[in-house]
Amino acid sequence: MRDQIIATTSDRPVGLVRKALKLRRTKIGLSILIGVGLMAIVGPFFAPHTQTEFIDMPNSLNIPGALFGTDYLGQDVWSRFLIGGRSILLLSLGATTLGLIAGISLGLLAALSKGKIDELIMRIFDVILSFPQILLALLLVSMFDASPWLTILSVGLSTTPRVGRVIRGAALSVVERDFVNAAIALGESRFRILFFEVLPNVTGPLLVEANLRFTYSIATIASLAFLGFAPDPSAANWGTMIQENSTVIVIQPWGAVLPVIAIAVLTIGTGLFGDGLARVSAGIDRGKESVEQ
Amino acid sequence: MPIIKFITRRLGLGVVTLFAVSLLIFLVTQAFPSDPAQAILGRETTPESLDALRQELGLYRPAVTQFSDWLIGILHGDFGKSFVTQMQISEYIAPRVGNSLFLMVVGALLSVPLSVAIGAFSALRRDRRFDTISSTTSLILAAIPEFVMGTALILFFSTSIFHVLPAITLIDAGAAPWSDPSGVVLPIFTLVLAVTPYVSRTMRASMVEILESDYVEMARLKGMSERVVLIRHALPNALGPVFQVIALNLAYLAGGTVIVERLFNYPGIGSALADSVRARDLPVIQFLALMIAGVYVLMNLVADVATVLATPRLRTSLK
Numbered sequence: 001m002r003d004q005i006i007a008t009t010s011d012r013p014v015g016l017v018r019k020a021l022k023l024r025r026t027k028i029g030l031s032i033l034i035g036v037g038l039m040a041i042v043g044p045f046f047a048p049h050t051q052t053e054f055i056d057m058p059n060s061l062n063i064p065g066a067l068f069g070t071d072y073l074g075q076d077v078w079s080r081f082l083i084g085g086r087s088i089l090l091l092s093l094g095a096t097t098l099g100l101i102a103g104i105s106l107g108l109l110a111a112l113s114k115g116k117i118d119e120l121i122m123r124i125f126d127v128i129l130s131f132p133q134i135l136l137a138l139l140l141v142s143m144f145d146a147s148p149w150l151t152i153l154s155v156g157l158s159t160t161p162r163v164g165r166v167i168r169g170a171a172l173s174v175v176e177r178d179f180v181n182a183a184i185a186l187g188e189s190r191f192r193i194l195f196f197e198v199l200p201n202v203t204g205p206l207l208v209e210a211n212l213r214f215t216y217s218i219a220t221i222a223s224l225a226f227l228g229f230a231p232d233p234s235a236a237n238w239g240t241m242i243q244e245n246s247t248v249i250v251i252q253p254w255g256a257v258l259p260v261i262a263i264a265v266l267t268i269g270t271g272l273f274g275d276g277l278a279r280v281s282a283g284i285d286r287g288k289e290s291v292e293q
Numbered sequence: 294m295p296i297i298k299f300i301t302r303r304l305g306l307g308v309v310t311l312f313a314v315s316l317l318i319f320l321v322t323q324a325f326p327s328d329p330a331q332a333i334l335g336r337e338t339t340p341e342s343l344d345a346l347r348q349e350l351g352l353y354r355p356a357v358t359q360f361s362d363w364l365i366g367i368l369h370g371d372f373g374k375s376f377v378t379q380m381q382i383s384e385y386i387a388p389r390v391g392n393s394l395f396l397m398v399v400g401a402l403l404s405v406p407l408s409v410a411i412g413a414f415s416a417l418r419r420d421r422r423f424d425t426i427s428s429t430t431s432l433i434l435a436a437i438p439e440f441v442m443g444t445a446l447i448l449f450f451s452t453s454i455f456h457v458l459p460a461i462t463l464i465d466a467g468a469a470p471w472s473d474p475s476g477v478v479l480p481i482f483t484l485v486l487a488v489t490p491y492v493s494r495t496m497r498a499s500m501v502e503i504l505e506s507d508y509v510e511m512a513r514l515k516g517m518s519e520r521v522v523l524i525r526h527a528l529p530n531a532l533g534p535v536f537q538v539i540a541l542n543l544a545y546l547a548g549g550t551v552i553v554e555r556l557f558n559y560p561g562i563g564s565a566l567a568d569s570v571r572a573r574d575l576p577v578i579q580f581l582a583l584m585i586a587g588v589y590v591l592m593n594l595v596a597d598v599a600t601v602l603a604t605p606r607l608r609t610s611l612k
Binding site: 025123124126127128129130131132134135138139140141142143144145215218219222223226227228229239242246249250253256257260263264267268270271272275 | 309310311313314317318321322323325326329332333432433435436437438439440441442444445447448452544545549551552555556566567569570571573575578582585586589590593
């Protein structure tokens with residue numbers, strides 16, 4: 001049974017996800033992801049008020065028509081909550097995608113090239129890895145005006161070496177195999193070898209890493225908003241909401257409680273889903289769940 | 294001595310990395326923005342004040358000179374002056390370094406032994422109740438961002454539910470953090486909750502692997518007591534990979550405290566960084582970024598060396 005699990009590493013991504021979905025944690029994680037994701041994407045259409053509309057006295061509860069009262073500026077907490085997930089989710093997806101594309105390309109290139117190019121790429125990764133993710137993002141927003149693109153770029157940039165290292169590690173054993181040597185001997189282009197010969201053989205670790213990076217992107221982007229560096233500081237955003245309303249938490253808790261729950265649930269969802277993937281992909285810690293089911 | 298050669302090589306690499314880090318910081322903050330003075334002062338400003346700031350920043354010098362002057366200044370202990378407070382950076386930062394160090398050290402002293410114990414015990418009790426509960430809990434805790442965790446703690450301990458601990462720290466940058474013990478409980482608690490899951494998960498995985506290894510089985514077969522097997526054979530080898538994670542998390546404590554310090558209004562380097570980014574206080578941003586990244590590089594170096602020194606397998610295989 002255990003051998004079977006380890007042997008799934010080279011499976012196609014769809015097969016891997018299907019196998020992972022036999023685990024309870026993966027099911028729970030995916031349901032949460034879909035639920036919160038759906039709410040964040042379509043939520044804005046159901047918001048009774050606009051995100052910056054003044055509806056009543058600030059920080060009040062028990063207002064007819066406002067389920068969770070008003071926030072510190074007298075805006076509707078429920079509307080802002082429904083609207084405030086979308087940008088975090090989309091920016092995180094964007095940053096993760098950018099980091100994956102760059103990380104995969106550089107990681108594969110390093111593994112295939114070996115020697116000087118490999119060494120150079122790894123040292124550049126080391127330099128970027130010397131910055132905690134949030135620090136690199138803060139450095140960029142400190143001198144350039146915050147915008148969605150800058151957020152995606154800065155978080156994507158700090159994601160790149162983390163993805164790249166994992167992909168390189170996984171690809172190192174693949175590039176030694178005969179079919180890669182055959183492809184080289186046949187004179188296939190380097191691009192073809194990297195993306196059509198090597199990449200399909202590292203999808204297991206790649207999926208796990210992608211999910212992990214998505215979780216951290218959500219955390220970093222929400223944290224940036226919490227620190228006051230959202231692309232649009234007046235727009236509804238779960239991170240911004242927590243920062244704005246945490247000082248009045250005693251009189252009007254909902255403005256902070258709702259986004260706290262949403263972010264926590266979302267990241268737990270991605271965490272559970274990723275752990276399920278990791279177990280199936282590598283049999284990572286070979287716990288009971290992965291062996292029995 | 295192969296070990297000395299290894300350490301020297303690793304040190305050299307650290308210095309090169311640090312140089313590249315400082316170059317990256319300089320490029321991002323001073324060279325790439327078409328005009329840092331404009332970025333700092335914003336759009337509504339006069340040509341005179343722009344010119345004055347450019348003079349002060351030395352932006353009229355060639356970029357290479359700007360970079361080398363900055364780096365040489367730092368090597369001589371001259372960190373420059375803050376724009377906003379006009380204070381020497383060293384004066385502004387010194388008390389805050391102490392405060393952050395206090396959070397970091399206490400956080401590490403609590404979380405490292407705790408997570409090593411939890412991880413090792415989980416591995417010994419693999420798939421039993423303790424392991425299931427601790428693994429699931431750490432998986433969930435690891436996923437939640439610190440500021441969300443911290444806000445949840447404030448909700449639990451400082452507001453409606455239990456009103457026992459203050460939600461923010463009320464100490465000045467100059468005062469010692471331990472002068473307000475109840476004010477530092479929640480920040481430290483948040484850090485411990487942020488670090489412990491990672492370290493304990495790594496410890497568990499590493500210990501599980503070691504316990505299945507041939508030499509642990511060999512030691513058992515030789516009839517050694519379980520205690521000796523665990524403490525003399527299993528633990529030292531299991532700790533190797535854990536050092537890496539501990540070091541990374543300590544480094545995280547240096548940089549990641551920016552969130553926790555902001556949340557609890559704690560006067561450390563993290564909140565100083567957030568303040569200086571908001572005020573676009575270029576010299577302070579550059580210095581703090583270099584310092585935090587420097588801690589990261591140093592921690593990684595210490596981890597690499599400690600791993601080799603602590604792991605009997607690696608120590609003997611050094612060439």
